[in-house]
Amino acid sequence: MKNHAAEAEKFVADSARAHWHDEALWYVRRKRDVAASQLPEWEELREVAGKIKKNTVENLAYYLELFEREAQNNGIEIYWAMDARECNETVEKILREEGARRIVKSKSMLSEECGLNDYLQERGYEIVDTDLGERIVQLHGDRPSHIVLPAIHLKKEDVSEIFHEHMATRKGESDPEYLTKEARKSLRRSFLEADAAITGVNFALAREGAFVVCTNEGNADLGTAMAGVHIACMGIEKVIPSARELGVFTRLLARSATGQAVTTYTSHFRRPKAGGRLCVVIVDNGRSGLLSSGESEALSCMRCGACMNSCPVYRRSGGHSYGSTIPGPIGSVLSAAGNMDEFASLPFACTLCASCDNVCPSSIALHDLLYGLREDAIKSEAYRGKRTLLKAAAWLLLHPSLYAFVMNLYRRLYPFIPRRILYGRWNVWGRERELPEPARRSFAQIYEEMSDGK
Amino acid sequence: MRVALFVPCYINDFYPEIALNTMKILRAVGMEVEYPKGQSCCGQPFLNNGLVEEGRRFATRFVDIFAGYDYVVSPGSSCVSTVRHRYPTLLKETHPSGVEEGRVMELCEFLHDVVGVENLHFRHSFPHRVGLHNSCHGLRELRLGRASELILPHYSKIRAVLERVEGIELVDPERDECCGFGGTFSTGEEAVSVMMGRDRIDDHESHGVDFVTGVDISCLMHMDALARREGREIGFIHVSEILRGDEV
Numbered sequence: 001m002k003n004h005a006a007e008a009e010k011f012v013a014d015s016a017r018a019h020w021h022d023e024a025l026w027y028v029r030r031k032r033d034v035a036a037s038q039l040p041e042w043e044e045l046r047e048v049a050g051k052i053k054k055n056t057v058e059n060l061a062y063y064l065e066l067f068e069r070e071a072q073n074n075g076i077e078i079y080w081a082m083d084a085r086e087c088n089e090t091v092e093k094i095l096r097e098e099g100a101r102r103i104v105k106s107k108s109m110l111s112e113e114c115g116l117n118d119y120l121q122e123r124g125y126e127i128v129d130t131d132l133g134e135r136i137v138q139l140h141g142d143r144p145s146h147i148v149l150p151a152i153h154l155k156k157e158d159v160s161e162i163f164h165e166h167m168a169t170r171k172g173e174s175d176p177e178y179l180t181k182e183a184r185k186s187l188r189r190s191f192l193e194a195d196a197a198i199t200g201v202n203f204a205l206a207r208e209g210a211f212v213v214c215t216n217e218g219n220a221d222l223g224t225a226m227a228g229v230h231i232a233c234m235g236i237e238k239v240i241p242s243a244r245e246l247g248v249f250t251r252l253l254a255r256s257a258t259g260q261a262v263t264t265y266t267s268h269f270r271r272p273k274a275g276g277r278l279c280v281v282i283v284d285n286g287r288s289g290l291l292s293s294g295e296s297e298a299l300s301c302m303r304c305g306a307c308m309n310s311c312p313v314y315r316r317s318g319g320h321s322y323g324s325t326i327p328g329p330i331g332s333v334l335s336a337a338g339n340m341d342e343f344a345s346l347p348f349a350c351t352l353c354a355s356c357d358n359v360c361p362s363s364i365a366l367h368d369l370l371y372g373l374r375e376d377a378i379k380s381e382a383y384r385g386k387r388t389l390l391k392a393a394a395w396l397l398l399h400p401s402l403y404a405f406v407m408n409l410y411r412r413l414y415p416f417i418p419r420r421i422l423y424g425r426w427n428v429w430g431r432e433r434e435l436p437e438p439a440r441r442s443f444a445q446i447y448e449e450m451s452d453g454k
Numbered sequence: 455m456r457v458a459l460f461v462p463c464y465i466n467d468f469y470p471e472i473a474l475n476t477m478k479i480l481r482a483v484g485m486e487v488e489y490p491k492g493q494s495c496c497g498q499p500f501l502n503n504g505l506v507e508e509g510r511r512f513a514t515r516f517v518d519i520f521a522g523y524d525y526v527v528s529p530g531s532s533c534v535s536t537v538r539h540r541y542p543t544l545l546k547e548t549h550p551s552g553v554e555e556g557r558v559m560e561l562c563e564f565l566h567d568v569v570g571v572e573n574l575h576f577r578h579s580f581p582h583r584v585g586l587h588n589s590c591h592g593l594r595e596l597r598l599g600r601a602s603e604l605i606l607p608h609y610s611k612i613r614a615v616l617e618r619v620e621g622i623e624l625v626d627p628e629r630d631e632c633c634g635f636g637g638t639f640s641t642g643e644e645a646v647s648v649m650m651g652r653d654r655i656d657d658h659e660s661h662g663v664d665f666v667t668g669v670d671i672s673c674l675m676h677m678d679a680l681a682r683r684e685g686r687e688i689g690f691i692h693v694s695e696i697l698r699g700d701e702v
Binding site: 004005008009012013015018019022026033036037039040042043310312313316317347348349350351352353354355357358359371373374375376377378379386387390391393394397398400403407411428429431432433434435436437438439441442443444446447 | 461463464465466467468469470471473474477489492493494495497499500501502503504505506508511512515590591594595601602603604605606629631632634635636638639640641642643644645646647648649650651653675676678679680682683
């Protein structure tokens, strides 16, 4: 089982870095607040988006089949993949048919989830991530720690080191503009040489049989414009009814994600270019299992990352501490709902502060989902001790007279308990905090005396 | 109006003066206050740890003990929130008519919504700079104020009530962020919890406040526990200690 608390402790141990990470993401959260406040109808938009997503998810089969039919009419090839393996195999099959060896890929969390890069590299393909953050992470042999800002755990000095090692940039030069230009030079070559382009999908429009990819760097557009074949991978939950609803989402997405009014590029793909192929792989990989669960609402997520930026735990523990492809509140829900044995610690990596609910552009009640998932999580073997203790405490509190007796004993003995025992190794609270002192008399006692005196 | 005082278990044993002040304040505004016997925990520590069956026993108990009053008022926002936010689902089967959600209220909420701030005339003053810590369940579940995430007009019921006390200078911190207590989170996720608590204290301290106040003593207790260990000067007091209730 992954242990979030242990991983978080390592991240927090470097206090300066943890604070820097927290501040960097809080800045993005505040940018989001400013951008959102430009739209007086913001809260209504979030509500409407949630309703559209809910309707789509409840009629998912209908919308997916409609999308398939319309897309095929437009000349788009549609493939279905049950799981990560089928997704990867399908992508490779298309690449093989095309004799493609060199691939450029724009950001797709689904491909991360499926381990597509590793799968293709093991089979001799050269795959280059073209999103700057993802490129940094890829060169570093690392994983994204955030779904919109994949390299947010790295500082510019780290990037300078990585680029120096892999792209021979000047040692010690950490000017962001210089580093970005060097990355662009290197990526230009990859774009020009690419045989195929892989992208994700932000929104699939069922009625139009088209799909939309949002980026800030134009890397998806450059990749798909140069290469003959474009393979887009999407999770089954990416479909929305039609272009009519799209505006609700594009207005919410960039504002929620980075505080921009709109992503720099919002590209629509409707048919293959002349002589080229346009393929869409529709992937389930556990999503349909969520449909009938208490967490089906999580399928409304549009992957903006706002819940991460707003989460006081995520900002201080870093994305890698979650041990899952998608970190933060939504990642905890998806991971724990999909595989509780592995991710039982994630529903507890949360204070139930509910800040995530308030920023979610799809109005997902994330903190309520995390609360609900704890019912299963607490049954995990790792929490046997905690469960037993809590059950004993519950029993005691359900016997108020006995509880009052125990507390009276404690308040009498308290002055005589030596500090080294009170703050012994058992006392995790007391490692960095003082214990509250029991009052000389409980309120119940005070009240009783007052009533007697009346 | 007959008002039942709901005293959360940790307030009963560790902070009885908060319950006492709450009772005085309610009496001072003309309420007939009773403290029903046999009350215990609201069940939050168990519910928040997924122990639903245990939680349901506390909920059933609560509903029985507090039946028949016009209002139930408590100085603990997260306990009130447990009743309002969690009980309805929990008691769907046994109490299909609901648990009268609006009837159980946090102290400031009651003073604001039922008594009305215009009817609060405190005779004492509190000439201090006071940081206002917005406890999450009060802010985001009970909606006692506007959380910074929401694009809605600004309001704060707690501030509106506290500002009736002369001389008080209320200061909002930079962030309306969680203090990191979170019940068992404080020990289960010790490192993050401690960092969150210290960050909140730093935020308040940077505004040069004498005290930090709020509607939930568990959050204040967490920050106080960290501050005391580090020998910091800042004091943490529950709103009822500012409102006092000597005479209203």
